[in-house]
Amino acid sequence: xxxxxxxxxxxxxxxxxxxxxxxxxxxxxxxxxxxxxxxxxxxxxxxxxxxxxxxxxxxxxxxxxxxxxxxxxxxxxxxxxxxxxxxxxxxxxxxxxxxxxxxxxxxxxxxxxxxxxxxxxxxxxxxxxxxxxxxxxxxxxxxxxxxxxxxxxxxxxxxxxxxxxxxxxxxxxxxxxxxxxxxxxxxxxxxxxxxxxxxxxxxxxxxxxxxxxxxxxxxxxxxxxxxxxxxxxxxxxxxxxxxxxxxxxxxxxxxxxxxxxxxxxxxxxxxxxxxxxxxxxxxxxxxxxxxxxxxxxxxxxxxxxxxxxxxxxxxxxxxxxxxxxxxxxxxxxxxxxxxxxxxxxxxxxxxxxxxxxxxxxxxxxxxxxxxxxxxxxxxxxxxxxxxxxxxxxxxxxxxxxxxxxxxxxxxxxxxxxxxxxxxxxxxxxxxxxx
Numbered sequence: 001x002x003x004x005x006x007x008x009x010x011x012x013x014x015x016x017x018x019x020x021x022x023x024x025x026x027x028x029x030x031x032x033x034x035x036x037x038x039x040x041x042x043x044x045x046x047x048x049x050x051x052x053x054x055x056x057x058x059x060x061x062x063x064x065x066x067x068x069x070x071x072x073x074x075x076x077x078x079x080x081x082x083x084x085x086x087x088x089x090x091x092x093x094x095x096x097x098x099x100x101x102x103x104x105x106x107x108x109x110x111x112x113x114x115x116x117x118x119x120x121x122x123x124x125x126x127x128x129x130x131x132x133x134x135x136x137x138x139x140x141x142x143x144x145x146x147x148x149x150x151x152x153x154x155x156x157x158x159x160x161x162x163x164x165x166x167x168x169x170x171x172x173x174x175x176x177x178x179x180x181x182x183x184x185x186x187x188x189x190x191x192x193x194x195x196x197x198x199x200x201x202x203x204x205x206x207x208x209x210x211x212x213x214x215x216x217x218x219x220x221x222x223x224x225x226x227x228x229x230x231x232x233x234x235x236x237x238x239x240x241x242x243x244x245x246x247x248x249x250x251x252x253x254x255x256x257x258x259x260x261x262x263x264x265x266x267x268x269x270x271x272x273x274x275x276x277x278x279x280x281x282x283x284x285x286x287x288x289x290x291x292x293x294x295x296x297x298x299x300x301x302x303x304x305x306x307x308x309x310x311x312x313x314x315x316x317x318x319x320x321x322x323x324x325x326x327x328x329x330x331x332x333x334x335x336x337x338x339x340x341x342x343x344x345x346x347x348x349x350x351x352x353x354x355x356x357x358x359x360x361x362x363x364x365x366x367x368x369x370x371x372x373x374x375x376x377x378x379x380x381x382x383x384x385x386x387x388x389x390x391x392x393x394x395x396x397x398x399x400x401x402x403x404x405x406x407x408x409x410x411x412x413x414x415x416x417x418x419x420x421x422x423x424x425x426x427x428x429x430x431x432x433x434x
Contacts, residue, residue: 003052009089010099014119018146019056048160181263186293189329259287285391287345296328345424374403393428401431
């Protein structure tokens with residue numbers, strides 16, 4: 001089931017401001033000019049223990065004959081099809097416009113939960129004006145100000161209720177490996193090379209694969225599900241609604257996978273969009289393997305691979321304990337090494353460390369190198385245990401849990417990684433009152 005929350009509406013009602021508010025940081029560009037969000041922004045958020053991906057659809061698409069109606073109609077249709085919850089945003093200062101009515105007409109036909117979000121309600125007078133929006137016929141109506149944040153808590157409570165539980169507790173029968181990357185990096189060629197057949201269409205045209213395709217791999221005693229996804233294109237290039245649909249499906253595949261195989265082009269190296277995919281997978285605690293494809297096209301010297309691997313690890317720092325495999329899907333060079341790396345990362349993600357072994361190892365290190373004191377008081381960590389989640393998560397019980405700073409958290413994570421093999425897997429550390 002989808003965990004995508006889509007923000008739709010006409011231009012300049014404040015969708016990007018709400019998007020930034022839900023992510024907790026400034027991600028989308030915000031301006032008084034309508035149509036600033038020409039690309040589709042997406043990012044991770046969580047509320048009440050539910051993790052989800054927020055998509056800011058934008059209210060304008062270039063190269064469209066009718067820049068408003070045609071663009072909004074197509075992206076609302078895609079959002080309705082792919083999202084779990086739709087936030088339909090309107091502006092109290094302009095009242096109900098013809099464009100609002102057109103979007104509302106499309107949304108009334110869906111069975112998906114639609115929340116009418118009336119923005120810019122930041123004083124008593126506007127609160128009275130906002131009541132006219134009840135006339136649009138939506139049951140769930142929320143008045144808020146995305147700039148100040150007032151009213152967003154109630155909206156998020158309602159959104160969280162409609163989202164499925166995080167699927168951490170129920171591992172699937174076979175591991176799911178999602179093949180992600182930019183368009184034309186060789187994802188379908190890689191899948192075809194592994195399967196030994198032309199299962200997926202391959203062309204030089206970027207964006208041939210539009211959908212996420214599941215294929216069961218069952219060879220050489222190894223069984224897993226391969227998901228070939230459409231390329232996550234640089235967002236400024238996502239013009240057609242079909243490509244927006246592809247991006248939504250790729251994000252969905254990332255949400256549902258166990259290990260993300262991130263393909264990058266050896267000729268271009270790690271680009272900004274690759275980093276977006278990597279960080280999204282990291283925040284979702286997915287296993288990670290970086291596959292440097294088209295290695296056969298690179299002119300090599302003595303230390304070319306070593307230097308490029310070093311550059312990749314610097315880019316993805318601080319989480320750089322990730323396997324990097326140099327391969328060629330066309331020549332079938334090291335493609336099985338890529339599979340072995342993915343299987344190993346999946347095993348690492350499921351690794352459980354005994355509580356006694358964890359305490360015996362870490363408490364000795366903590367005693368020798370304790371966390372910095374807080375207001376003259378020693379911070380004492382008494383007990384450590386691993387939580388029963390689908391990814392490695394450890395809880396440390398201590399007297400001042402909120403005073404453990406990020407450098408010491410990183411120190412503890414590095415010590416765990418030194419002793420136990422968690423290569424390729426993001427780790428979560430929690431600190432609780434003893």
